[in-house]
Amino acid sequence: MxxxxxxxxxxxxxxxxxxxxxxxxxxxxxxxxxxxxxxxxxxxxxxxxxxxxxxxxxxxxxxxxxxxxxxxxxxxxxxxxxxxxxxxxxxxxxxxxxxxxxxxxxxxxxxxxxxxxxxxxxxxxxxxxxxxxxxxxxxxxxxxxxxxxxxxxxxxxxxxxxxxxxxxxxDMDRLPFVVDVYHRDLDVERYFIGYLLHPYVSLYTGRGCRSRCTFCLWPQTVGGQRYRTRSVDHVVAEIERARRLFPRVREYFFDDDTFTDDLPRAEAIARGLGRLGVTWSCNAKANVPYETLKVLRDNGLRLLLVGYESGSQAILNNVKKGIRVERARRFTREARSLGIKIHGTFIMGLPGETRETIEETIRFAQELDPDTLQVSLAAPYPGTALHREALERGWLHEDGLVDGGGVQAAVLGYPHLSRAEIFDSVDAFYRRFYFRPRKIFAIAFEMVRDPAMGRRRLSEGVDFLRFLAGRRRTRAGAAAMARARGGQPMALAPPLARVGPGANRGAIGGAPRPPDVKNR
Known part of the structure; x- marks a missing residue:
């Protein structure tokens, strides 16, 4: 050996x-x-x-x-x-x-x-x-x-x-099970995701994605834009092993970019999981047909994580999302009718964003009313088409994608829409979605019905309010920096705090010029 x-x-x-x-x-x-x-x-x-x-x-x-x-x-x-x-x-x-x-x-x-x-x-x-x-x-x-x-x-x-x-x-089945490494080296109790049951375990059943979203990091840099998959039996066998290793785990999450890219395979895996009697969730595109949704639901599916991104069809077209707003509406209605929970994700500041499309997206989210949502800022990661487009068009104004505390920064700005407005839209989105009577009542009902979930939601609520307060501090700090520069445009990505001598903070483009490369 x-x-x-x-x-x-x-x-x-x-x-x-x-x-x-x-x-x-x-x-x-x-x-x-x-x-x-x-x-x-x-x-x-x-x-x-x-x-x-x-x-x-x-x-x-x-x-x-x-x-x-x-x-x-x-x-x-x-x-x-x-x-x-x-x-x-x-x-x-x-x-x-x-x-x-x-x-x-x-x-x-x-x-x-x-x-x-x-x-x-x-x-x-x-x-x-x-x-x-x-x-x-x-x-x-x-x-x-x-x-x-x-x-x-x-x-x-x-x-x-x-x-x-x-x-x-x-041959993705050449990859051994990751759950054995989890069991050997990690403590599953330490892993929390707000919309998943706790404790949970996540893994991949395949790599790559057939979609061409310009902002999405993993298919463009690591996984590729083909969906290469493990066999159905291999996936089900790993979940069966995970059940033995982690008897306290309440949910399994498949973190493939789009688990529903291959509908017959998704249904086959679901039936295998149904025989095991496990609860599971996955990433999905907002176009899964009702018939498939029903098969997944009947075999243990609890929640879908869905990237809606925007309520503006023009923006979805700009980023090559490959989905129609009306199709997303129908998908959401059908999923909800089956009792499938939805965690929706939205992105502010994508190409084509305006004050009007921000309002359109907030109203779209209120109409869809997913159980939970996340709102992020457009992040032009190196290696993505969005990053290349932002450089070519002069939209990228800061190197750091996060501020000194790790909070996401607004780095894309447009002649008609400032980074400050894009940054502020996230807070407005959260307030207008979560601070509605309907949503407050739903959360309160969940907390009363399940005391353990109630304690968890209280803790998460404190975290959430702290998060919003941190964003306000970031906004105030950026405004102060702008005033100190004599009224120059507001920068919402202040320099990262050093963690030691000689720290290099050029997260995107700040590294020194490399020497010549020899190909071998």
């Missing part, structure tokens, strides 16, 4: 309550304290014997807690994100300071699309991996020379070298 490098998979500590590096789609502090599973790290960890996965944010670990771990390992793999990259570089440097012989690699969408720029950010980073890195990391952990491992860029003799690209994985 091959002797593997002692390998640490690390989701680093970052902003308080931030889990964007775990592979979350919303890479900023959330309205209520929430943590997704670090599935993107758990997958290669399942391929490397003797490895360990440390998820710092939900465990409350800080830099001083994780740095000493470097003494026990030969290889450390850090999952990074655009908002957390500068913090993650600091963590890499701290690990190297403890163990100079430690090999440090970065993975994730941010470095996959700008590998050499990431390497140039710090000498502490020895290599970065491209899009799909499961077997890439497994080969490095076997001790293979970096030059022989496809899909990486690495540091050698004062310059950067790039190996040939790694072909996408076609």
């Amino acid at each position: 091959t002797d593997h490098l002692r390998t640490l998979f690390l989701h680093p500590p970052s902003f308080e309550g931030f889990d964007g590096g775990a592979g979350a789609r919303y890479q900023a502090r959330r309205e209520v304290r929430s943590f997704w599973y670090p599935t993107w790290l758990a997958q290669p960890a399942a391929l490397v014997p003797g490895s360990r996965l440390v998820d710092a944010p939900p465990a409350g670990l800080r830099l001083a807690d994780v740095a000493p771990l470097a003494r026990d390992y030969d290889l450390a793999v850090l999952h990074t994100s655009t908002p957390s990259f500068a913090h993650d570089v600091e963590v890499a440097a701290a690990l190297k300071a403890v163990n100079p012989s430690l090999r440090v690699g970065f993975v994730g969408a941010h470095v996959a699309v700008q590998r050499e720029r990431a390497l140039a950010a710090s000498p502490a980073i020895d290599f970065v991996a491209g899009s799909e890195f499961d077997f890439t990391i497994a080969e490095i952990a076997e001790g293979r020379p970096l030059a022989s491992v496809a899909g990486i860029s690495y540091r050698v003799n004062g310059h950067f070298a790039r190996t040939p690209e790694r072909a996408p994985l076609e």
Whole structure:
């Protein structure tokens, strides 16, 4: 048997309550304290014997807690994100300071699309991996020379070298179960998502998405725009194993970009889950036919997470959402008629946004009346079509996608609509949706009916009010900065607070210019 490098998979500590590096789609502090599973790290960890996965944010670990771990390992793999990259570089440097012989690699969408720029950010980073890195990391952990491992860029003799690209994985059943890694290294009680039952477990049944949404990070940078799937039996077998490992788990969530991309497969998985008697939820597009919804509901589906994004058809067309507003209305009516709960997500500030479309979207959300919703700001992540368009048209006015506390910043602005107005629209959206008598009554009824849920909702309510207060502080700070600059346009992405000497805060474009790259 091959002797593997002692390998640490690390989701680093970052902003308080931030889990964007775990592979979350919303890479900023959330309205209520929430943590997704670090599935993107758990997958290669399942391929490397003797490895360990440390998820710092939900465990409350800080830099001083994780740095000493470097003494026990030969290889450390850090999952990074655009908002957390500068913090993650600091963590890499701290690990190297403890163990100079430690090999440090970065993975994730941010470095996959700008590998050499990431390497140039710090000498502490020895290599970065491209899009799909499961077997890439497994080969490095076997001790293979970096030059022989496809899909990486690495540091050698004062310059950067790039190996040939790694072909996408076609047989997804080659990936071992992540729930074994969860059971070995994680505490499921630490993972909360406001609209899911607790405790929950999330995982992927496939990668990629057939849609072409210009803003969506994962299909454009890591997963690809084909839906590559695990077999039905493989998925059902993992859930069956998870039931044995986690008898207290109340819900399973399938985090595929669009689980309903393949309707016959979704129905087949649902029937398998129905035989197991589990409760589950998934991501879906707002176009699932009634007949399929009924099959899913009859076999344990509780909730759908649906990206509505906007109530403006023009905006949906601009971002290539591939859905009609009226179809979304019908889908929502049909899902609600079946008793399926909906968590809706909306994005403010997408191309084409105006004061009128903001109002249109808020009214659309009130009409749909999902059980819960999330409102975010348009985030032009590097590697996405939205990022390229924003650069070309001069819409991108700030490098940092979050402020010093990890709160999402308004970085896109338009001649007809300022970033300040876009930023403020989020608060107005939340107030007008949640502070309606109908919604207040629904939440109160839920709390009275289920005392445990009542305690949870009270805690989340406190978090939510703190979140809104934090946004007001961000707004006030931005206004003060504008006044200090003599009335220049308001910037709603103030510089990130340093976490150590030499911190580089250019989250999107601030890294030094990389040296020449040699392709191998």
